[in-house]
Amino acid sequence: MLSYSTAIKTATVLLIGTWLLSMQKHQTALSIPKQWPEPIYNFKDNPIDPLKIAIGRQLFYDPILSANNSISCESCHSPFTAFAHTDHPLSHGIGDSIGNRNAPAIMNLAWQKSFMWDGAINHLDKLPLAPISHPSEMGSNIETVLVKLNQSHKYRTLFYEAYGDSLINSERLLKSMSQFLLTLVSDNSKYDQVKNDKAVFTDQEARGYQLFKSNCSSCHQEPLFTNSQFENNGLAVSKSLNDLGRYQISQRSEDSFKFKVPTLRNIEYTSPYMHDGRMTSLTEVLKHYTSGIHYSSTLSPNLKNGIVLSSTEKTDIITFLLTLSDPQFIFNPSYQYPKSSSK
Amino acid sequence: MILKPLHNSRFFALKMLLFISLTLIQQTLKGLNADSIKVHFSFLNSQHILNTDSSYTLSSNKKLLLSKFKFYVSNIQLDQEGHSSTVDRAIYLIDFSKPEANVITMNKEFSGSETISFDIGIDSIGNSYGAKSGSLDPVNGMYWTWQSGFINAKIEGSMAHDSSLQNFQYHIGGYSYPNNTLQHCQFPLAKTAEATINIDLIEFFNTIDASAGMQLMSPGPKAVQVSKLFSKCFHIQQP
Numbered sequence: 001m002l003s004y005s006t007a008i009k010t011a012t013v014l015l016i017g018t019w020l021l022s023m024q025k026h027q028t029a030l031s032i033p034k035q036w037p038e039p040i041y042n043f044k045d046n047p048i049d050p051l052k053i054a055i056g057r058q059l060f061y062d063p064i065l066s067a068n069n070s071i072s073c074e075s076c077h078s079p080f081t082a083f084a085h086t087d088h089p090l091s092h093g094i095g096d097s098i099g100n101r102n103a104p105a106i107m108n109l110a111w112q113k114s115f116m117w118d119g120a121i122n123h124l125d126k127l128p129l130a131p132i133s134h135p136s137e138m139g140s141n142i143e144t145v146l147v148k149l150n151q152s153h154k155y156r157t158l159f160y161e162a163y164g165d166s167l168i169n170s171e172r173l174l175k176s177m178s179q180f181l182l183t184l185v186s187d188n189s190k191y192d193q194v195k196n197d198k199a200v201f202t203d204q205e206a207r208g209y210q211l212f213k214s215n216c217s218s219c220h221q222e223p224l225f226t227n228s229q230f231e232n233n234g235l236a237v238s239k240s241l242n243d244l245g246r247y248q249i250s251q252r253s254e255d256s257f258k259f260k261v262p263t264l265r266n267i268e269y270t271s272p273y274m275h276d277g278r279m280t281s282l283t284e285v286l287k288h289y290t291s292g293i294h295y296s297s298t299l300s301p302n303l304k305n306g307i308v309l310s311s312t313e314k315t316d317i318i319t320f321l322l323t324l325s326d327p328q329f330i331f332n333p334s335y336q337y338p339k340s341s342s343k
Numbered sequence: 344m345i346l347k348p349l350h351n352s353r354f355f356a357l358k359m360l361l362f363i364s365l366t367l368i369q370q371t372l373k374g375l376n377a378d379s380i381k382v383h384f385s386f387l388n389s390q391h392i393l394n395t396d397s398s399y400t401l402s403s404n405k406k407l408l409l410s411k412f413k414f415y416v417s418n419i420q421l422d423q424e425g426h427s428s429t430v431d432r433a434i435y436l437i438d439f440s441k442p443e444a445n446v447i448t449m450n451k452e453f454s455g456s457e458t459i460s461f462d463i464g465i466d467s468i469g470n471s472y473g474a475k476s477g478s479l480d481p482v483n484g485m486y487w488t489w490q491s492g493f494i495n496a497k498i499e500g501s502m503a504h505d506s507s508l509q510n511f512q513y514h515i516g517g518y519s520y521p522n523n524t525l526q527h528c529q530f531p532l533a534k535t536a537e538a539t540i541n542i543d544l545i546e547f548f549n550t551i552d553a554s555a556g557m558q559l560m561s562p563g564p565k566a567v568q569v570s571k572l573f574s575k576c577f578h579i580q581q582p
Contacts, residue, residue, distance in 0.1 A: 045473050122491040125473035129481055133488040143482050170482050174474035249490060251522055251563050 030110055033187035034196060036223050039110035041124060041182060046175045048182065051162035056180025057338050058158065059173070064148055065128075066094055066138035073131065076103040079335050082266035083107065083184065089277025097136035100241050102277035104262060105270045107186040107329065113228050117259045117275040118246045124181060125174045142170050149173065186265050186329040194323070195223070201323065207313075208320025215289075215307050216317070219261045219300070225324065230258035231300045234293035238276055245275070256298050268325045282321060286314040378452040380421065382459070383539040384437050384445045385580075386412060393439040398503070402549045406503040409544070413438040413485065414496035415465050415478070416447065421456035421532075429456070434469055436478040436485065459538060460529035463574050464495030470518040492516050492562065495524050496573055498544070502557075509557060515570045517562025524566050526574035539580040547576045 029043040059065065063072040076091050077083040085091055085103035093099060101117055115121040121130060131137040132145060149155045149168045156166040163172055193199035201209060212220075221227040230246040237243075237257060246255035259275050273279040279288065289307045293299070309317070329335075385391050387399060398406040419431040431449050438444040465479075470492055472479065485494045494516040501510045517524045532538055555569055 042473065120490040122471050123473050126481075126486075126488075126491050129486070129488040142488075146482065169476055170480055171474045171476045178473070250519070 030182060030185065033185070033192070033223075036187070037111065040113055041110040041178075046125070046178060048179055049162065051158075052176045052179045053183055054180075054338070055155075055158050055162055055176035056178065057335075058155075059177055060180055061337050064152070065132050065140065065145055067140040067144070068094065070094060071138050073128075074337070076131075076137070077106050079332075080330055081105070081269045082186070082330060084270035086269075086271060089272045091137065093134070093137040094139040099134070099136050100243065101275055102272060105266055106181065107184050107265060108224055108263065109184065110182050111224055114260065117262075118249050119230060119260055120249050124178045127181075128174060128177045142173075146170060146173065184329075184335060186326040188328045189265065189326040190323040192223075192326075202319075204316055204319045205323050208316035208318070209323075211309065211313055211317050212320050215309070218302050220264050225264040226261045229261055230255060231261055232257045232259075232296065232298045233261075234288070234295070234299050234303050235274060235278070236294040237296075238278070241276055243275065254298060257296060258298060264321060265324045266326055266329065268322050269330060282318045283314070286317060290314070378450075379536070380449045380451055380456075381537045382419070382447045382449075383537070384416075384439075384447075384542065385539060386439060386542045386544050388541060388543070389539075389580075391439070391445050392442055399545060401502075401545060404504070407500065407545070407548055408503065409498070409500040411440065411497055411499035412544070413440075413444075413483075414463060415485070415493065417462045417465055417469065419447065419449065419459070419461040421451075422458045422460070423454060423456050426454070434465055434478050436483055438483075455534045456532055457534075458529055459532050459579075460527065462525050462527055463577070464516070464525040464570070465493045465518065466525055467518045467523075469493070487514075487516065487561075490561070492518055495570065498547075498573075502548075511557040513559045513569060513573075514561075515559065515566055515573060517566045519562075522562045522564060522567055524562065524570035526570050528574055528577050530579035532579070533581045541578050541580050543576045543578060547573060550575075 029048055030039065032039065060073045060077075063069045063075075065072065071094050076085045076093070078085070083106035088098075089102055091099035091101060091103045104117065109115070109124055112124075113119075113122075115124065115127050116130070121127050129142060133141050146168060155168060159168050159172060160166040162176070190199055190201075190205075194201055219227055219229070219231055219233070232245075235257075244256050246258040246260075247253065249255075267273075267282065271280050273282075273285055279285050286309065289303070290309050291306065293303050293306045295304075383391070393409055393412055395408070395410050398408050401407055414437055415434055416437055417434040419433075419435075420428050422428040429449075429451050431447075431451070435447050436444065437447075469479070479493070481488070485497060486492075487494060494514045496513070496515040498513040498515075499511065501508050503509075515524055528540075530538075530540070551569070551572060555565060559566060559569055
């Protein structure tokens with residue numbers, strides 16, 4: 001027979017154990033891939049927690065964020081194309097309205113200083129407010145979304161479990177969304193495996209890598225494949241869109257026609273390319289850099305003379321770009337539609 | 344993606360306990376030492392609450408109707424010559440549609456300050472925070488969603504002239520160079536623990552340049568110009 005004191009001890013150990021476990025899940029941060037810089041996102045203000053990630057994931061796939069419950073974030077950012085939008089050069093939103101920019105891929109956001117092609121958004125937490133309120137994206141607003149969510153038994157339960165009470169306010173909503181978005185880290189492409197001595201480049205990939213380093217990496221800087229700057233890479237201005245890029249935010253003429261240097265990770269999956277989706281293939285992109293540069297006063301000095309590449313060299317660079325594909329990122333089950341948790 | 348523990352959870356619990364008890368002690372001390380400083384805000388000479396039915400006459404004989412009037416106040420500082428100054432780091436949203444939201448109470452001992460200064464609006468640091476509740480909550484309608492940044496001041500309403508009615512919306516904001524709309528104000532104080540700052544909106548509408556238009560919805564040189572004019576309409580009322 002169990003003695004009284006053993007029973008008490010066991011109960012205490014169990015209690016403390018569960019308590020510790022429950023504390024533990026509140027104390028987590030993203031791990032940093034080897035050789036990557038420190039993240040810019042401040043995890044101290046929003047410590048990663050699996051329950052909050054789960055809320056963010058649920059919301060990302062839920063059209064409840066749009067005015068007529070028809071559009072979710074996923075409508076424009078599909079996991080199977082590295083969260084880019086591939087059917088349309090310009091984004092398609094509520095009531096089939098067309099936006100004026102190409103929906104970019106979403107990944108490695110913790111390392112990004114600013115968001116959107118022109119850097120209009122300065123903090124990831126504030127980002128969802130933009131598509132939620134945009135009349136041609138989700139056409140709603142944060143106040144309405146909060147009313148709808150606070151009426152949902154499912155969401156009240158999820159917030160109760162994660163935050164200790166069932167109130168859904170904008171801070172909790174936005175922080176939960178950030179948590180899911182922050183977990184979208186792509187760090188396991190062939191390129192990464194080569195860097196970690198787990199794979200080797202073919203001769204052609206290796207040649208492409210050298211050419212990339214001498215011609216492209218001043219802007220598409222490793223390991224994130226962007227230097228986070230705004231640059232004019234010589235695209236001719238589209239007359240119909242007349243998109244001034246960074247100038248629209250900074251109102252400084254030296255920023256006209258500059259756009260944020262995009263990452264090239266998973267570039268194989270994210271066609272069409274550029275801020276207005278004007279190019280559909282990497283061959284077209286390389287043709288642009290060698291013979292399509294459009295001159296203007298803000299053109300990057302690095303591109304003033306165009307880039308000189310033979311056709312074999314272009315193929316080599318493309319072969320290298322394909323080593324930036326990360327199938328594990330594309331097919332990661334924890335990024336996809338949350339089937340099991342929908343109650 | 345792997346999630347890893349940040350630090351020992353037991354240690355965290357202890358720290359939390361310590362933190363909670365310290366906060367409690369602090370609160371009690373505050374209660375005992377009840378000195379506080381109050382800054383009241385009014386507009387149009389001692390109006391504290393927006394009455395959307397009243398109208399005011401401008402020098403042009405136009406009638407002014409106000410429907411919304413709110414702005415941020417931050418970085419409040421009380422200075423006494425030759426002594427240390429008291430700075431309040433909080434960001435306050437003054438909203439004349441809410442009776443409780445036009446007075447700032449600072450839980451600080453009053454020591455005969457000679458000047459009060461504050462910023463109208465939110466600086467670049469406050470504009471770059473992550474999600475927050477309270478005065479910085481985007482549900483307050485003081486946040487631009489399409490381009491990160493707070494609206495430092497929002498003045499909305501209409502102007503009636505003869506039978507025509509014209510709506511105006513001034514959303515004054517923008518925090519980065521060269522279009523920073525944060526404005527600094529400084530006033531001498533009578534030696535009391537209460538002060539009233541009046542914002543003379545009649546002066547604002549009498550002086551605003553027709554070129555500024557009736558609609559201001561984004562950062563830029565025009566917003567800077569309007570923010571300067573707006574800050575000039577702040578005056579201290581001495582008892």
